[in-house]
Amino acid sequence: MAGRFIPELLFKRQFGTTPLLNEIRKMARLRVVDNSILGRQAELEGKPAKCIHVYNKNGVGTIGDKVLVAIKGQKKRAFLVGVRQKQKAMVPRFDSNNIVLIEDSGQPTGTRIRVPIPSLLRGKKGEFSKILACATKFV
Amino acid sequence: MSVFRRALIASNIRNLECYCGVQKRFSNTLFDGTLEKHRRSELSHDREKTESFPPFEAPKDYKKKYPDFLPNADWKKRDRITEKLERKDMLRRRAVLNIPEFYPGSILAITVSDPYAPGKYNRFVGICIAKNGNGLRTSFTLRNVVDNIGVEILYELYNPTIQKVEVLKLEKRLDEELYYLRDCDPKYSTFNFNMEPVQHPPGAPIPVNDIVLKIGPRPWNQKWHRQNLKGVEGLDEHLREVEKKLAEKTAEPWEKYDIMKTYRNSIHEEESERILSEVYEKNLHNQKLKENRKPLKMD
Amino acid sequence: MSAIQRCSKLFSNNLCRTIINIEIRSSISDYKSFAGSRPKKVKNRFDPPEWFVPKKAYNYFDNLTPSNRDFLKEVAYDRYITNRESPLVDEPIKRNTWNPCTKRTGVLGVKIGVLPQWTKDGTKLFTTLVQIIDNHVIRYVPPEDYKQSSAATLYMKNRNYGSVVVGALSCYPTSFTKSYVNLFNEAGVPPKRKLTRFLVTPDAAIEPGTPLTAKHFNVGDYVDVQARTIGHGFQGVVKRWGFKGGPKSHGATKWHRRPGTIASGGRTGLIYKGKKMPGKMGNRWRNHRGLKIWRINYKYNVLYLTGPATPGPTHSYIRIYDTILPNLKKEMTSKEVHPPMPTAYPEDFSEGLPEEVFDDELFQFNDPTLMYNLDEK
Amino acid sequence: MNKISFNALKHAYRLRHRNLKRVQERLPTGYRIGPRGRIDYLRNSVTNLFREERVEGTWDYLDETRGYAELILQQSIKNGYDHEVTKEMVDYWIVEKDIIPKLFEVLVPRFEDYDTAYTKLYTLPYVYPGGPKRMGLLELKGNF
Numbered sequence: 001m002a003g004r005f006i007p008e009l010l011f012k013r014q015f016g017t018t019p020l021l022n023e024i025r026k027m028a029r030l031r032v033v034d035n036s037i038l039g040r041q042a043e044l045e046g047k048p049a050k051c052i053h054v055y056n057k058n059g060v061g062t063i064g065d066k067v068l069v070a071i072k073g074q075k076k077r078a079f080l081v082g083v084r085q086k087q088k089a090m091v092p093r094f095d096s097n098n099i100v101l102i103e104d105s106g107q108p109t110g111t112r113i114r115v116p117i118p119s120l121l122r123g124k125k126g127e128f129s130k131i132l133a134c135a136t137k138f139v
Numbered sequence: 140m141s142v143f144r145r146a147l148i149a150s151n152i153r154n155l156e157c158y159c160g161v162q163k164r165f166s167n168t169l170f171d172g173t174l175e176k177h178r179r180s181e182l183s184h185d186r187e188k189t190e191s192f193p194p195f196e197a198p199k200d201y202k203k204k205y206p207d208f209l210p211n212a213d214w215k216k217r218d219r220i221t222e223k224l225e226r227k228d229m230l231r232r233r234a235v236l237n238i239p240e241f242y243p244g245s246i247l248a249i250t251v252s253d254p255y256a257p258g259k260y261n262r263f264v265g266i267c268i269a270k271n272g273n274g275l276r277t278s279f280t281l282r283n284v285v286d287n288i289g290v291e292i293l294y295e296l297y298n299p300t301i302q303k304v305e306v307l308k309l310e311k312r313l314d315e316e317l318y319y320l321r322d323c324d325p326k327y328s329t330f331n332f333n334m335e336p337v338q339h340p341p342g343a344p345i346p347v348n349d350i351v352l353k354i355g356p357r358p359w360n361q362k363w364h365r366q367n368l369k370g371v372e373g374l375d376e377h378l379r380e381v382e383k384k385l386a387e388k389t390a391e392p393w394e395k396y397d398i399m400k401t402y403r404n405s406i407h408e409e410e411s412e413r414i415l416s417e418v419y420e421k422n423l424h425n426q427k428l429k430e431n432r433k434p435l436k437m438d
Numbered sequence: 439m440s441a442i443q444r445c446s447k448l449f450s451n452n453l454c455r456t457i458i459n460i461e462i463r464s465s466i467s468d469y470k471s472f473a474g475s476r477p478k479k480v481k482n483r484f485d486p487p488e489w490f491v492p493k494k495a496y497n498y499f500d501n502l503t504p505s506n507r508d509f510l511k512e513v514a515y516d517r518y519i520t521n522r523e524s525p526l527v528d529e530p531i532k533r534n535t536w537n538p539c540t541k542r543t544g545v546l547g548v549k550i551g552v553l554p555q556w557t558k559d560g561t562k563l564f565t566t567l568v569q570i571i572d573n574h575v576i577r578y579v580p581p582e583d584y585k586q587s588s589a590a591t592l593y594m595k596n597r598n599y600g601s602v603v604v605g606a607l608s609c610y611p612t613s614f615t616k617s618y619v620n621l622f623n624e625a626g627v628p629p630k631r632k633l634t635r636f637l638v639t640p641d642a643a644i645e646p647g648t649p650l651t652a653k654h655f656n657v658g659d660y661v662d663v664q665a666r667t668i669g670h671g672f673q674g675v676v677k678r679w680g681f682k683g684g685p686k687s688h689g690a691t692k693w694h695r696r697p698g699t700i701a702s703g704g705r706t707g708l709i710y711k712g713k714k715m716p717g718k719m720g721n722r723w724r725n726h727r728g729l730k731i732w733r734i735n736y737k738y739n740v741l742y743l744t745g746p747a748t749p750g751p752t753h754s755y756i757r758i759y760d761t762i763l764p765n766l767k768k769e770m771t772s773k774e775v776h777p778p779m780p781t782a783y784p785e786d787f788s789e790g791l792p793e794e795v796f797d798d799e800l801f802q803f804n805d806p807t808l809m810y811n812l813d814e815k
Numbered sequence: 816m817n818k819i820s821f822n823a824l825k826h827a828y829r830l831r832h833r834n835l836k837r838v839q840e841r842l843p844t845g846y847r848i849g850p851r852g853r854i855d856y857l858r859n860s861v862t863n864l865f866r867e868e869r870v871e872g873t874w875d876y877l878d879e880t881r882g883y884a885e886l887i888l889q890q891s892i893k894n895g896y897d898h899e900v901t902k903e904m905v906d907y908w909i910v911e912k913d914i915i916p917k918l919f920e921v922l923v924p925r926f927e928d929y930d931t932a933y934t935k936l937y938t939l940p941y942v943y944p945g946g947p948k949r950m951g952l953l954e955l956k957g958n959f
Binding site for chain 4: 202214391393394395396397398399400401402403405407408409410
């Protein structure tokens with residue numbers, strides 16, 4: 001799942017990978033898509049953000065859910081803005097699991113989101129509106 | 140003697156009934172044949188009138204043009220009346236929305252009404268990588284790379300929120316399903332949102348794009364080497380010997396020649412002609428309505 | 439093994455088998471003669487009750503000449519259709535108004551498939567299609583008589599319910615026994631393939647011989663559904679109850695799909711009742727309550743009910759009746775149009791019927807594409 | 816093979832295939848069982864039928880071969896040997912190659928004007944002593 005974002009030379013799987021469910025549970029690797037320095041550094045180091053908790057009743061995250069991630073030795077909260085799992089009709093599915101980091105105050109860490117985000121997130125209100133403000137494209 | 144002979148014939152007929160396409164599905168179901176008999180029975184108080192099939196012969200390309208009108212071949216789910224009602228709904232929707240013909244491999248632009256978008260509509264452009272289902276359940280998937288990230292959206296063809304279906308480029312690929320584009324270079328699935336439509340002359344054969352793509356490094360989304368794909372090359376570079384042997388072991392080359400299997404999983408010609416002639420008749424009817432409407436608009 | 443079956447081993451040809459078929463069939467169909475052959479009969483749990491009427495008869499229809507076959511068909515057609523004495527011509531039962539306490543009769547439909555539909559907000563829903571073919575009321579027993587009958591249980595004796603027998607799918611009388619065909623004399627309809635019984639309140643009394651169609655229900659009302667589920671036969675514990683089974687490899691010998699321990703020893707030393715074990719799976723009566731009627735097709739008598747999860751495979755019988763859920767009943771009482779009492783008669787629709795009726799919330803495929811209003815947020 | 820469009824079969828056929836569990840043919844490598852063994856058995860019996868025109872055996876197995884034989888005849892009448900997909904199909908299904916000219920020179924002209932099925936299946940008496948197998952006889956119509 002996360003092998004795409006890790007340099008091939010460092011880590012090469014020697015065992016077969018069966019088709020995955022691509023569910024976002026604990027220990028799932030996620031990709032930071034805002035322009036924060038923290039996310040950029042973590043990606044360059046080859047140690048992407050790891051999901052520690054999903055703020056959700058069933059423990060499986062979907063689009064719009066809040067997660068707790070471990071990134072560069074820190075605990076950070078983040079919102080899921082695009083997932084790899086199979087979606088319902090009219091809902092986009094992305095090639096990676098995308099998150100946007102937020103501070104404890106609810107303010108997004110970065111200022112801009114680099115990838116398109118699903119249009120149905122525009123129906124969300126409250127904490128999410130700050131993230132929508134820094135989105136560049138909707139799909 | 141004659142009585143015995145008749146008894147013998149009768150036994151053969153009963154024998155026939157349990158095989159002749161009217162096999163019982165489960166212990167608590169009716170035979171297909173008996174249900175059909177009751178629907179048209181003389182003794183019934185609201186019996187169905189026998190409908191004469193339309194005399195029109197559908198054009199030959201209709202089978203490829205309208206594959207979604209052919210029902211699911213699973214005999215456990217089939218029923219004559221359900222299919223008829225389903226077809227009626229589809230034709231009604233097609234009278235409102237223009238659905239052009241397209242195949243996996245052609246490039247589409249779909250406009251959907253979206254309650255959250257500023258203009259209350261949303262447009263997406265992409266290559267059709269799969270077409271699944273039949274009847275009202277028909278769906279297709281579009282893929283595009285936007286801002287260096289692959290995006291796929293599944294659309295239902297008969298969803299009432301679809302406003303417009305545009306075919307920007309009508310063509311086919313070597314395979315029916317192009318899920319392998321997920322593991323190929325992103326430039327092969329990148330399409331401009333402001334792309335201008337390529338005109339396809341009416342009546343011309345549909346061009347086949349015989350491009351063969353090189354697959355990217357592992358890990359892959361699926362086991363492509365076990366799928367007999369024509370549009371992909373360079374799979375062997377990424378395989379180990381063990382995997383090659385396993386692929387040989389699990390391959391089922393004889394399945395291609397199992398003609399009774401393909402017969403059972405498909406709808407035979409007589410039946411598809413009957414269905415498509417109905418569609419053709421309705422299309423002609425709709426055309427006439429349109430022609431009649433034109434002078435009304437002038438006034 | 440009977441003598442006939444034994445001889446089938448010796449002279450095994452097609453002709454012999456047909457004769458055996460005749461013998462066996464007649465012995466089953468004429469139940470009394472079968473029972474009479476035993477001098478001392480001990481009452482068995484599996485014996486049919488006293489009121490049981492044998493149904494199946496040997497089909498002599500195939501052995502007749504075509505002209506004779508047509509003649510018999512004509513006779514049946516004359517008796518049941520052309521020269522039929524309609525029981526509705528007599529003084530009909532008084533029609534009452536509907537109130538939430540009434541229980542009307544149900545109908546006996548056939549499940550014919552599942553289709554997707556869309557509502558006007560754009561959400562998708564699956565609907566089950568049920569066709570009502572040739573339903574008639576066969577018998578009505580008022581509560582006073584029904585309480586005294588041997589079929590009434592304690593539940594029925596304490597309540598004031600009459601019973602209505604409904605039949606579906608008319609047949610030619612040649613395929614049934616005489617005693618079974620005589621059941622339909624009161625109603626004056628041809629013998630039916632399938633019979634069911636519904637309990638009704640006395641104000642919903644209905645005359646035998648009344649046809650029941652899709653007009654019995656209104657669009658937007660709620661119904662309950664009863665049917666037998668799909669039969670899977672004798673199944674193990676993994677398929678039937680979803681147990682995990684054992685590992686596929688890692689030295690597992692004969693331990694792949696087993697249940698494990700079923701009880702502990704010690705003081706109890708017994709297996710509790712209701713322990714999940716292998717057994718026959720499916721083919722049981724199941725209810726599904728509170729299904730909405732989204733759409734009705736009057737031409738083919740088809741109801742569109744909510745949900746793909748109605749019990750049973752396609753082409754299985756399904757019992758449909760008004761819902762008993764209190765909240766949904768309240769909703770039905772608050773509406774202007776109540777269900778027709780005791781059922782819809784042809785005189786109610788003298789103005790003619792449309793081919794199809796839709797619920798207000800359901801999207802019709804004739805309608806233009808759904809657009810969202812620009813002012814809304 | 817998926818591109819072939821079949822016409823309706825004229826005879827009564829089963830809606831689900833039989834597994835033919837008892838097919839066990841000795842090979843140098845061992846037993847041949849499973850779906851592959853099933854198809855190999857059917858190939859042999861179809862070629863046998865076209866050669867002999869009348870075959871005896873268990874009823875279930877003959878009923879299974881009947882469908883394949885009918886479809887091969889149907890397609891070879893419709894398309895001929897020059898048709899690419901039909902040629903591939905015939906080459907696979909007819910194991911002994913000397914039968915192929917017979918199929919197109921003898922059988923196809925014979926069945927060209929048929930409106931009914933091309934084969935007929937009879938039931939034969941049980942074999943005694945032996946198991947309760949239903950025996951049958953499968954033949955091509957119009958053989959003498």
